[in-house]
Each structure stands twice: as structure tokens, then as C-alpha cells.
Amino acid sequence: MQKVRGVVARGKGQPVSIETILVPDPGPGEAVVKVQACGVCHTDLHYREGGINDDFPFLLGHEAAGIVEAVGAGVTEVAPGDFVVLNWRAVCGDCRACRRGEPWYCFATHNAAQKMTLEDGTELTPALGIGAFAEKTLVHAGQCTKVDPSARPAAVGLLGCGVMAGIGAAINTGNVRRGQSVAVIGCGGVGTAAVAGARLAGAARIIAVDLDDRKLGGAVRMGATHTVNSSEQDPVQAIQELTDGFGADVVIDAVGRPETWKQAFYARDLAGTVVLVGVPTPDMTVPELPLIDVFGRGGSLKSSWYGDCLPSRDFPVLVDLYQQGRLDLDFFVTEEIDLDGVEAAFEKMHHGEVLRSVVIL
Incomplete structure (x- = not known):
């Protein structure tokens, strides 16, 4: 168990707050990722406004890149030290879509089985099963996609949602x-x-x-x-x-x-x-x-x-195109902020002032 700082939405329409988050050690099929960068997406604002569901409190953030710190039993696709982009479509491999060879339509995607909590034990609902406005987060290992470790985290992390969708x-x-x-x-x-x-x-x-x-x-x-x-x-x-x-x-x-x-x-x-x-x-x-x-x-x-994407197929290719100068992911990074700037970033987003504010950790 680790204690980290994270951005939490406690109630509908309430300003977000910085809280101490308890991150469990990874269990079977899980990974703990040290977050390096996470974009501020409209979906995070929808969570805060109660537009997704009412499972408050939410641990916000999902467009993220970082370093795998630890993995649980049975994890073979990533290892500690890997640079990964997180995704919210960890395919199961066994549903009817996966069995017919269309895993990008997977109907039974995975998230971490354990819950991150506040210090008082209150369970958090991670945004899109990720919760990456935090120094570290717990995810299913299938939500981690290895990419070129020399790529800029603030840019390639945006493949985790909006840029990949488009x-x-x-x-x-x-x-x-x-x-x-x-x-x-x-x-x-x-x-x-x-x-x-x-x-x-x-x-x-x-x-x-x-x-x-x-x-x-x-x-x-x-x-x-x-x-x-x-x-x-x-x-x-x-x-x-x-x-x-x-x-x-x-x-x-x-x-x-x-x-x-x-x-x-x-x-x-x-x-x-x-x-x-x-x-x-x-x-x-x-x-x-x-x-x-x-x-x-x-x-x-x-x-x-989600752009009908298969992260294991699409993320590495797009990161390589970025590294070759053929896909300008840096263009989407309007500003870099810290965790304390998320609430202000929501306001800028609401007024159309930014493509993406990116939290740097």
C-alpha cells in the first residue's frame, strides 16, 4: 500500500480537491503505474458534473503515460520499468467480439479488481477505470501499452483518449x-x-x-x-x-x-x-x-x-509516427500544469481556450 496525492471529485458540480490516495499493491493481473503526464479531458469534467454516473467520489484523469512500477501475479505483457500509455479498453480475449476476431469491440473490458481509497477507507471510482490525476495509479495490466520510451509523455499520453478517438x-x-x-x-x-x-x-x-x-x-x-x-x-x-x-x-x-x-x-x-x-x-x-x-x-x-482502436496495435504505431515527425502530437498540448491546476483547466476548457491542458507529475 502506498500513499499518493490525487485529484478527487467528491460531489456533483463541486470543485475538485487534492486528496491523499491509498494505492494497493498490485494483485493478480494488475499493475501500479507511476504517472508522468495526464491530459485534462472533457470526460473528466463530465464525471465531475455527474454526467457519466453518480458513483462519487471519483479519482479523475485518464489520458496518461507513465512508468510501470510493479505488477501482480500472472502479468507477462508489461514489466517494471516499461514506459506505457494507459487505455480504458483492456480487452478480455474471450467475449463474442474477441472470439470473432474483432477485439476493438470487446464487450467485457477489464479494470483493476482492487479499489483505491481515501485515507478513511472510502472507495474511489477511477475515471474510465484509470484515475491518473495522481502520482501513481492502479490499473489492469491490459490497460498498459508499451511504447517507445524516448517519446514525450505529455504528448503521447493524449493517445489514451481524445486524440486516439479522432x-x-x-x-x-x-x-x-x-x-x-x-x-x-x-x-x-x-x-x-x-x-x-x-x-x-x-x-x-x-x-x-x-x-x-x-x-x-x-x-x-x-x-x-x-x-x-x-x-x-x-x-x-x-x-x-x-x-x-x-x-x-x-x-x-x-x-x-x-x-x-x-x-x-x-x-x-x-x-x-x-x-x-x-x-x-x-x-x-x-x-x-x-x-x-x-x-x-x-x-x-x-x-x-474510442476510435475503434486496439491499443496494442494502434498506440505503438502512432507513437512511432510522432517520433518520425509525421504526427504532431505536441500540437495538442496547449499548456502544462500541476495537479493543483486541474480546476482552472476545466474552466479554460469550458471556454474553448485550450485543446489540452496536461498535468505533469
Whole structure:
């Protein structure tokens, strides 16, 4: 058992606090990781606001990289001293998705069996089964993916959630191919990562759509060939005009609202693909569409959960591309902060001032 500092959300809407966390020694299949960096993600804010569930108190943080400190019995995939990026999709290998060769859809992912606690014994719910706004955290060993140890932790840790979700939405879910046209609606962290993914896949035309010219400028830096400010022009019409009147082959909705999903539906070419990667709230519903349009336009309407990634396959490749200078993960790191700066980072995120604040430990 170890005592460390960590960021805890004690109640719905309450400011987070720095608490002493008790981290158990790893049991069978578990690992203790010394956290080096962890990004501040919208999902952490959703936890604090009670938007995920009400299993307070939460130990926040999940976009993390660090060093494996200790492992429990039966762990063979990682060892003490390994540099890892943490993930919240430790596949089981035995569910119906895994057995049919699609582990990225695993329906029985693993987390650590033991609980981290406060000093008084109160059990903590780790965000996405990770809880990495802490000096050390306890996870299932399958949540640790070994990557190039010379990579910058603040940058590659972001693959643990938002950046992977965006890149995967383009490459894995959207199956973007060389020469295709892609439109991305919403150019925050996830949307800009989707632009980067489309570029990596070899898309010929990448159209970034947002209300904010600053975000559109960032999308251009990451590979967008065209931009549309949707406060000034209709995005569906603009995307069609930029694709010879047809619409884009793949349209990625990185906002997750009925309005933007409907725009994505009509902004795609016949037999094109719509990918929803922005996370809607529980009260949102699919907008009413004429069923003949759904039938007549053909193609695919897909949702992308964590970019349909397989961490053991995707993380090392993307880290290597970063190390080669072909994927600018540093772009997503707007600022580096300490644990005491998480609450302020939530406020900056709420106002759209940052792509990612990253806690450095």
C-alpha cells in the first residue's frame, strides 16, 4: 500500500480537491503505474458534473503515460520499468467480439479488481477505470501499452483518449482511403485529431468545419486543405461546393449534436460514410429524416467508440509516427500544469481556450 496525492471529485458540480490516495499493491493481473503526464479531458469534467454516473467520489484523469512500477501475479505483457500509455479498453480475449476476431469491440473490458481509497477507507471510482490525476495509479495490466520510451509523455499520453478517438474515427471507423474527400465538423481536440487521421490516411481533400477561426487555423496546421466557418455559411452547401457538388466521401461529426449529425448526413456523397465520434448527451435524439433519404443515399451511418482502436496495435504505431515527425502530437498540448491546476483547466476548457491542458507529475 502506498500513499499518493490525487485529484478527487467528491460531489456533483463541486470543485475538485487534492486528496491523499491509498494505492494497493498490485494483485493478480494488475499493475501500479507511476504517472508522468495526464491530459485534462472533457470526460473528466463530465464525471465531475455527474454526467457519466453518480458513483462519487471519483479519482479523475485518464489520458496518461507513465512508468510501470510493479505488477501482480500472472502479468507477462508489461514489466517494471516499461514506459506505457494507459487505455480504458483492456480487452478480455474471450467475449463474442474477441472470439470473432474483432477485439476493438470487446464487450467485457477489464479494470483493476482492487479499489483505491481515501485515507478513511472510502472507495474511489477511477475515471474510465484509470484515475491518473495522481502520482501513481492502479490499473489492469491490459490497460498498459508499451511504447517507445524516448517519446514525450505529455504528448503521447493524449493517445489514451481524445486524440486516439479522432484519429481512429478517420482511419479505423471511417476507413478513409487515399484520394478520398473528408469533412470534419467540429475542430476541438477530437475533431482536429480526425483531420490528422485523414491526412495520415492520404485523403486528397480535407474540409474542416467550425464556428471558431482559431480552431480552423489549428485544423489547417494538422492537415486540412479547406475550411468552412459555419457561422458565416451553410456547412452542407459549402462542403458540397468544395467536392464538385457531390459531398464528401466521409463526414465525421466531432460535435455530437442532432444538428451537426444531420449536417453530416446531408454533406456526404451518395454511398458515403457518416461517422459520429462527438459524444451526445442522454437527452439528445436522432433528428427526423425522411426514410427515403436514408435508403436512397446509401452508404453507412457509423458511431466510433474510442476510435475503434486496439491499443496494442494502434498506440505503438502512432507513437512511432510522432517520433518520425509525421504526427504532431505536441500540437495538442496547449499548456502544462500541476495537479493543483486541474480546476482552472476545466474552466479554460469550458471556454474553448485550450485543446489540452496536461498535468505533469
